[in-house]
Amino acid sequence: MTKEAIRDLIAQMTLEEKASFCSGGDFWHTKSCERLGIPAIMVSDGPHGLRKQADLGDHLGVNESIKAVCFPAGCATAASFNRELMEEMGQTLGNECQAEGVSVILGPAVNIKRSPLCGRNFEYYSEDPYLATEMAGALIKGIQSKNVGTSIKHFLANNQETRRMSASSEIDERTLREIYLAAFEGAVCRQKPWTLMCSYNKINGIYAAENEEFLTKVLRDEWNFDGFVVSDWGAVNRRVADLAAGLDLEMPCSNGWNDKLIVEAVQKNELDEALLDQAVERILNIVYRFAEHRDYNAVFDRDLDHEKARRVAEETIVLLKNEEGILPLSRDEEVVFIGKYAKEPRFQGGGSSHINSHKVSSALEAVKDWKVGYVQGFHDELDVVEEDLIKEAVKAAKKAKKAIIFAGLPDAFESEGFDRKHMRLPECQNELIRQVAMAQPDTVVVLHNGSPVEMPWADQVKGIVEAYLSGQAVGEAVTDILYGRVNPSAKLPESFPYQLEDNPSYLYYPGVKDISEYREGIFVGYRYYEKKKMKVRYPFGHGLSYTTFAYSNLKTDKSKMSDQDRLLVSIDITNTGKAAGKEVVQLYVADKISTELRPVKELRDFAKVELQPGETKSVTFTLGKRAFAYWNTKLHDWHVESGEFELLLGSSLEDIRGKIQVEVASTVQLPSQYTLDSTIGDLLEDEKAMKYVDGLLKNSPIFQEPEEEEGAASKSAISLEMKKAMFQDMPIRGALSFGDGTVSVKELLDIVDKINKGE
Numbered sequence: 105m106t107k108e109a110i111r112d113l114i115a116q117m118t119l120e121e122k123a124s125f126c127s128g129g130d131f132w133h134t135k136s137c138e139r140l141g142i143p144a145i146m147v148s149d150g151p152h153g154l155r156k157q158a159d160l161g162d163h164l165g166v167n168e169s170i171k172a173v174c175f176p177a178g179c180a181t182a183a184s185f186n187r188e189l190m191e192e193m194g195q196t197l198g199n200e201c202q203a204e205g206v207s208v209i210l211g212p213a214v215n216i217k218r219s220p221l222c223g224r225n226f227e228y229y230s231e232d233p234y235l236a237t238e239m240a241g242a243l244i245k246g247i248q249s250k251n252v253g254t255s256i257k258h259f260l261a262n263n264q265e266t267r268r269m270s271a272s273s274e275i276d277e278r279t280l281r282e283i284y285l286a287a288f289e290g291a292v293c294r295q296k297p298w299t300l301m302c303s304y305n306k307i308n309g310i311y312a313a314e315n316e317e318f319l320t321k322v323l324r325d326e327w328n329f330d331g332f333v334v335s336d337w338g339a340v341n342r343r344v345a346d347l348a349a350g351l352d353l354e355m356p357c358s359n360g361w362n363d364k365l366i367v368e369a370v371q372k373n374e375l376d377e378a379l380l381d382q383a384v385e386r387i388l389n390i391v392y393r394f395a396e397h398r399d400y401n402a403v404f405d406r407d408l409d410h411e412k413a414r415r416v417a418e419e420t421i422v423l424l425k426n427e428e429g430i431l432p433l434s435r436d437e438e439v440v441f442i443g444k445y446a447k448e449p450r451f452q453g454g455g456s457s458h459i460n461s462h463k464v465s466s467a468l469e470a471v472k473d474w475k476v477g478y479v480q481g482f483h484d485e486l487d488v489v490e491e492d493l494i495k496e497a498v499k500a501a502k503k504a505k506k507a508i509i510f511a512g513l514p515d516a517f518e519s520e521g522f523d524r525k526h527m528r529l530p531e532c533q534n535e536l537i538r539q540v541a542m543a544q545p546d547t548v549v550v551l552h553n554g555s556p557v558e559m560p561w562a563d564q565v566k567g568i569v570e571a572y573l574s575g576q577a578v579g580e581a582v583t584d585i586l587y588g589r590v591n592p593s594a595k596l597p598e599s600f601p602y603q604l605e606d607n608p609s610y611l612y613y614p615g616v617k618d619i620s621e622y623r624e625g626i627f628v629g630y631r632y633y634e635k636k637k638m639k640v641r642y643p644f645g646h647g648l649s650y651t652t653f654a655y656s657n658l659k660t661d662k663s664k665m666s667d668q669d670r671l672l673v674s675i676d677i678t679n680t681g682k683a684a685g686k687e688v689v690q691l692y693v694a695d696k697i698s699t700e701l702r703p704v705k706e707l708r709d710f711a712k713v714e715l716q717p718g719e720t721k722s723v724t725f726t727l728g729k730r731a732f733a734y735w736n737t738k739l740h741d742w743h744v745e746s747g748e749f750e751l752l753l754g755s756s757l758e759d760i761r762g763k764i765q766v767e768v769a770s771t772v773q774l775p776s777q778y779t780l781d782s783t784i785g786d787l788l789e790d791e792k793a794m795k796y797v798d799g800l801l802k803n804s805p806i807f808q809e810p811e812e813e814e815g816a817a818s819k820s821a822i823s824l825e826m827k828k829a830m831f832q833d834m835p836i837r838g839a840l841s842f843g844d845g846t847v848s849v850k851e852l853l854d855i856v857d858k859i860n861k862g863e
């Protein structure tokens with residue numbers, strides 16, 4: 105339907121009808137209007153499957169949804185570092201939605217994994233905004249290619265479950281831009297999600313739902329978002345203010361109460377009716393975009409999609425440790441699987457993203473015809489160390505050639521609605537692993553969890569596999585990796601610290617009452633650990649393979665560029681081992697000398713390449729301004745400081761295989777903002793300002809640039825270093841107190857004025 109036709113429809117609506125269109129018809133539908141022939145559309149949770157509730161609706165996963173296929177959750181898919189795979193998964197989900205008449209799937213959820221404690225980390229992608237936004241963007245692209253919408257969520261800074269409906273995320277401007285907004289930005293700007301879901305929380309004291317700065321200024325004016333904004337379920341706080349700020353659709357609905365407030369506000373001239381019309385127009389645009397592109401031939405083939413879920417899962421399982429090549433296992437060796445999750449895997453999280461899987465494969469079932477034994481090892485309903493179960497496991501482990509322990513976080517430890525209390529596995533599992541590893545040196549641990557766990561036993565076992573929550577085909581996928589049918593190629597989308605206390609948000613998370621201060625600023629995840637030179641258990645981007653890769657021939661198409669240029673970076677990757685495999689090539693950028701506080705390096709691009717043994721492929725990246733930029737709070741814009749940058753290419757944050765330098769020149773002159781408090785040192789660093797320094801120094805005995813004199817330090821009470829520091833750090837106004845009295849305040853102000861005018 106054309107814009108004009110939609111506007112024409114709106115013109116025929118009464119004020120009450122328009123207001124009522126801005127809230128849901130029921131838990132999952134928009135409203136219809138028989139009189140004007142407007143259909144309702146259905147939205148459903150996901151996004152790693154379809155949680156379509158045909159009957160009773162709820163936003164917590166309480167009531168049943170239709171049988172569907174559970175793909176790996178966000179924590180896992182991010183580990184694939186594979187955009188094409190995400191896009192394919194999106195196409196499959198889009199097709200499922202078409203088959204089921206679902207217009208919008210409520211995801212992806214791109215919130216930054218700020219703390220390992222966040223209960224919903226399993227749905228989220230990464231601690232790195234670039235990775236998060238790229239992976240989410242690829243999923244959106246795939247889903248929307250089937251003419252089904254997405255709802256990127258939860259906008260903004262919803263990084264904890266504690267008091268999620270009232271807490272205020274207190275974040276400075278630069279951190280918001282570089283970390284929390286950036287996770288949305290790429291996906292919104294490049295993939296144009298049909299809808300965006302605002303979060304429950306406040307940002308710097310203002311509810312996301314009524315936050316004009318983000319819902320309109322950033323989202324619409326800067327990022328050109330043209331879909332509709334929907335509230336998280338029940339996130340509306342002050343309906344009229346929310347609508348004015350840019351929140352179009354309230355879900356589910358407030359039984360008409362909030363619609364009435366809209367009507368009254370228009371009648372009393374407190375709300376411009378044009379704003380209401382605009383919200384209705386945005387909603388109807390999407391209603392018709394879906395309604396007019398229905399694919400009535402689409403079929404939801406659950407068995408077929410299960411196989412697709414398996415293929416995705418195979419790329420999301422990270423091989424963290426493989427000492428003495430304990431993996432892959434051979435089908436002929438006698439192995440014992442230990443742990444409840446070998447038989448009843450934990451493959452998804454609890455809450456609104458919970459999928460009613462049509463079938464689930466367990467690792468045990470996947471190897472049922474091979475020489476594999478099983479013992480339970482632990483219960484996961486209560487965290488109680490059961491010595492008899494451990495004894496049985498130790499005995500079986502000793503008897504077998506290798507022991508594979510399937511451990512992980514029980515639902516009660518990690519879910520929507522609450523945060524984790526600590527970063528440990530249940531004690532009964534840690535004790536099991538410790539005792540089995542003591543009895544059987546050839547022990548491997550497979551983990552099922554949505555967020556990092558402490559691994560006190562990591563040095564005692566030979567192998568560790570991070571299976572994350574890899575969906576209903578988990579059993580097949582995990583055994584494919586364990587037995588080498590598939591070569592692992594996933595990488596950690598987050599750092600695994602040794603202990604919770606190492607995490608940068610530790611002191612402030614989840615905050616005090618309703619205030620959650622993000623005091624670590626931009627130093628989230630690896631940006632912090634690397635800056636602090638703090639060792640972590642496993643770094644961002646880490647993941648092993650059964651083959652090896654060599655990096656060579658790193659080059660750029662230029663060694664000098666301006667911040668308006670594009671830089672091509674290429675590198676050759678060779679599979680130097682015996683197995684076919686996939687490598688994730690990671691490109692980080694480091695600002696060598698910066699006057700701003702910056703992370704050591706930041707992920708700016710990545711690529712996944714598939715290589716046969718002996719094969720070489722060249723990978724090329726294109727970098728623009730943003731790869732070198734930080735958010736400048738004076739310009740309120742991205743800015744590149746002129747100077748040397750280093751491009752670092754490697755297999756993980758810590759496994760860098762090639763470095764190359766490039767000089768970037770800024771095309772933006774930062775405005776000078778000197779005052780009488782500016783220091784001599786700052787003036788001397790600024791080409792335009794340094795010529796005024798002499799004028800300030802005239803006739804000042806101690807206001808003289810110190811000269812290197814031999815032995816000066818020993819002759820004087822103050823060292824040369826101290827003199828230099830005094831000089832450098834002296835505010836300009838110091839000329840009044842420490843000069844000979846001939847420089848006046850007016851003269852100083854004139855100098856400052858001239859410098860600021862660039863004279």
Ligand code: BGC
Pocket residue numbers: 149162163164210257336337456
């Ligand atoms: C969750 C959303 C979800 C919605 C609908 C909310 O509680 O935060 O992620 O899409 O419910 O179920």
